[in-house]
Each structure stands twice: as C-alpha cells, then as structure tokens.
Amino acid sequence: MEEIKKCIGSNTKICVAVKADGYGHGAYEVSQTALAAGAHCLAVSAVSEGRELREAGISADILVLSLPTPQEIPELLGLKLIPLVFDAEFIHMLNVKALEAGTVLDVHLKIDTGMGRIGCTPADAPILAGLLSSSEGLNLAGICTHFSSSDSLREEDINFTHMQFDRFMQAVSLIKDAGINPGMLHCANSGAVLLYPETHLDMVRCGLLAYGYYPGDLAQSLQGSSHDSRPVLEPVMELCTQVSAIMHVMPGTPISYGHTWKAPSETDIGIIPCGYGDGILRRYGKKLCVTIGGRPYPIVGRICMDQCMIDLGTDSGVKRWDRVSIFGPASAGSLFSAEDIARDNDTIPYEIICGINKRVPRIIVQSTSA
Ligand SMILES: *Cc1c(COP(=O)(O)O)cnc(C)c1O
Numbered sequence: 470m471e472e473i474k475k476c477i478g479s480n481t482k483i484c485v486a487v488k489a490d491g492y493g494h495g496a497y498e499v500s501q502t503a504l505a506a507g508a509h510c511l512a513v514s515a516v517s518e519g520r521e522l523r524e525a526g527i528s529a530d531i532l533v534l535s536l537p538t539p540q541e542i543p544e545l546l547g548l549k550l551i552p553l554v555f556d557a558e559f560i561h562m563l564n565v566k567a568l569e570a571g572t573v574l575d576v577h578l579k580i581d582t583g584m585g586r587i588g589c590t591p592a593d594a595p596i597l598a599g600l601l602s603s604s605e606g607l608n609l610a611g612i613c614t615h616f617s618s619s620d621s622l623r624e625e626d627i628n629f630t631h632m633q634f635d636r637f638m639q640a641v642s643l644i645k646d647a648g649i650n651p652g653m654l655h656c657a658n659s660g661a662v663l664l665y666p667e668t669h670l671d672m673v674r675c676g677l678l679a680y681g682y683y684p685g686d687l688a689q690s691l692q693g694s695s696h697d698s699r700p701v702l703e704p705v706m707e708l709c710t711q712v713s714a715i716m717h718v719m720p721g722t723p724i725s726y727g728h729t730w731k732a733p734s735e736t737d738i739g740i741i742p743c744g745y746g747d748g749i750l751r752r753y754g755k756k757l758c759v760t761i762g763g764r765p766y767p768i769v770g771r772i773c774m775d776q777c778m779i780d781l782g783t784d785s786g787v788k789r790w791d792r793v794s795i796f797g798p799a800s801a802g803s804l805f806s807a808e809d810i811a812r813d814n815d816t817i818p819y820e821i822i823c824g825i826n827k828r829v830p831r832i833i834v835q836s837t838s839a
Contacts (some may be wrong), residue, residue, distance in 0.1 A: 709795025
C-alpha cells in the first residue's frame with residue numbers, strides 16, 4: 470500500500486480489489502490490512518463476497534464489479550453494497566426495489582470504453598446518468614470504466630488505452646454539461662496506476678499491485694529498473710509446507726501415477742503434501758521446482774491431488790519436516806515467485822495466486838521489513 474501511494478497523488482483514493490477471496494490471499498485479512506493502511510474502499514465481484522466482508526465486520530464502501538442477479542438485489546440493498554450499473558432495465562429494477570426497501574442506494578455507472586465486457590456505450594452514458602439522477606431510490610455516486618490493455622507496452626496497446634481514457638473523459642464531460650454531478654471518477658487498474666498517471670482521477674482500483682506483483686508485460690520491463698518512482702514490490706503470499714517423508718529409491722524406480730518419471734539413478738525422493746487439490750496444478754509440474762534451505766528441487770512424476778514428489782538427489786541434507794517453499798518472496802527465502810510459475814506455464818500470476826484453494830490455511834505474518 471505504501472508503494473502504491475508513491476505512484477498516485479495525495480488526492481487520489483485507493484480501492485483495493487479483493488475479489489476471488491482477495492486474489493487467493495483471504496479477502497477479510499487483505500481488506501482489514503488494506504483499510505488500515507489507508508485504502509478508501511474495496512471491490513468484490515459477487516454479492517456473496519460482499520456479504521462475507523460485511524459479516525466479518527467491514528463497514529467500508531464495497532463496490533460489486535460484476536452485475537448481480539435480480540434475486541441478489543434484496544441482499545445487495547441490505548448490505549449497502551455499491552453495484553456498477555450500465556443499463557436501463559437493471560437501473561429500473563434496482564430503483565423499484567430500493568424504493569420498496571425505503572433506502573437510497575449508491576451506484577456507480579460503468580462505461581465500456583473498449584474492454585468489451587460490461588458497461589454502457591459512451592454515447593448512452595449521459596442518458597443513463599440522467600435516468601439515475603431521476604431515480605429516487607438511487608444515487609449516482611461515481612462513474613468508471615476499465616482498461617483492457619493498460620499493462621502492455623506495445624504501441625497499439627498504449628494508443629488504445631489513451632483512446633479509452635479519451636472516450637471516458639468525453640462521456641464524463643457530456644454528463645457534467647447536462648448538469649449532473651458524476652460523483653467519483655475512477656478507471657485505473659494496476660497497469661494504469663504504473664503507466665498512466667493522468668487516469669488516476671479521484672480513485673484507482675488496484676488489485677495485483679497490492680499483492681506484490683506487476684501486471685502483464687510490466688513485470689519484466691519495469692521491475693528492477695532504476696526508476697525512483699517505480700514501486701518496489703514483494704509477493705505478499707508465500708505457499709509453504711513441510712517434507713512429509715523421504716524415501717531412498719534405486720535406479721529405475723517409477724514415481725507417481727502413470728509412471729511418467731523413473732529415477733535415472735539412486736536418489737532420495739521427498740514427499741510434499743501439496744497437490745492440485747491445493748491449487749498446484751498438474752500442468753505446473755513439468756517445470757516446477759520448490760525451495761528447501763535455499764536450494765531448488767524439481768518436482769518429478771505427476772502431481773497428485775494432495776501430494777507431489779521431489780528429487781532430492783543423494784546428498785541434499787534435507788530432512789523430514791524441513792520447510793518447503795513452493796513460491797513466495799525472495800525475502801522469505803523462496804527462489805520462485807508466482808510470476809515465475811506463471812511465465813513457465815503460459816499464464817499470469819493472477820491465476821496462480823487465485824488458484825490456491827480454501828483448504829490451505831492462510832497464516833498472516835508480520836512484515837519483517839517494517
Ligand atoms: C479486477 C479488477 C480491477 C483490478 O485489476 P488489477 O489488474 O488486479 O489491478 C480493477 N477494476 C475492475 C473492474 C476489475 O475487475
């Protein structure tokens with residue numbers, strides 16, 4: 470959070486995206502930490518995620534980024550979650566239910582400026598803003614859009630992001646010209662926080678940056694660059710476990726389902742009680758190494774639901790119950806981050822961290838650098 474604040478002006482608020490259980494970190498724990506560190510509000514994707522935070526005692530504003538179903542509207546109203554709305558049908562429905570419930574609900578208008586997902590067209594935005602301002606059960610508290618390509622340094626993506634921002638600001642100025650107060654303006658995701666300061670406006674909506682990773686291309690191009698203003702990031706999550714057993718095997722011993730790997734020579738095999746049921750997917754196994762005592766050890770054979778095997782060699786000195794880091798920050802001694810696993814598996818760190826399943830206990834540790 471401190472590193473994000475360095476990228477934005479003092480008048481720009483921070484909304485932290487805690488959807489998908491706080492990108493796999495634990496939505497409540499992340500929310501509490503982010504709010505204590507100065508976040509203005511939170512963003513979830515589903516009403517159920519908002520409920521979880523409200524039930525845990527979070528009273529801050531919570532944006533709901535995906536459109537709720539009609540059946541979820543009563544709960545949305547009860548919890549005072551802030552939906553992003555973008556069409557007349559839903560606005561009418563929401564207004565009627567808000568009036569029935571005797572409340573006025575804050576909503577934000579979502580404009581699709583080129584993401585190709587939810588949102589109204591820039592041309593429809595003034596009409597819908599007008600509809601909202603005449604809906605007595607609703608209060609237009611903000612207007613937003615979302616960038617599709619702000620984490621890329623390709624020229625066409627940079628041009629596209631500028632174009633999206635121009636479309637957004639044009640729609641906003643038409644709304645203002647119509648005498649409507651647009652409320653809070655926000656559009657910057659992590660990529661735009663880093664690359665497009667002009668888009669920060671009243672608030673930025675950060676996800677990945679808050680979890681210690683650069684989005685998209687920026688991991689390689691910005692990380693480690695000597696630029697003073699670049700945030701210095703460390704992965705927030707470490708996935709760790711312990712060696713549950715060690716077996717000494719003879720050359721040719723087959724390991725795990727399907728016997729896709731056989732020991733080429735006499736070796737020690739470590740058993741790690743972590744598998745695809747925890748979010749370490751089978752496909753990661755081809756290139757995945759874990760860290761024990763500062764040294765890398767490759768996963769061998771197929772990753773099972775609950776366990777996987779590593780080749781320790783014959784003189785590792787690794788003992789049963791030794792701590793194993795599957796991925797995490799270098800400061801905790803991990804040689805690999807979710808970014809490394811993502812790169813090796815043709816995906817993005819978002820998918821790796823979100824994929825760590827619920828049965829893995831989340832243990833909150835104090836920062837040692839503070
Ligand atoms: C997830 C999300 C964000 C945060 O994106 P990051 O790339 O993680 O910063 C912002 N806005 C919307 C609408 C989102 O869905």
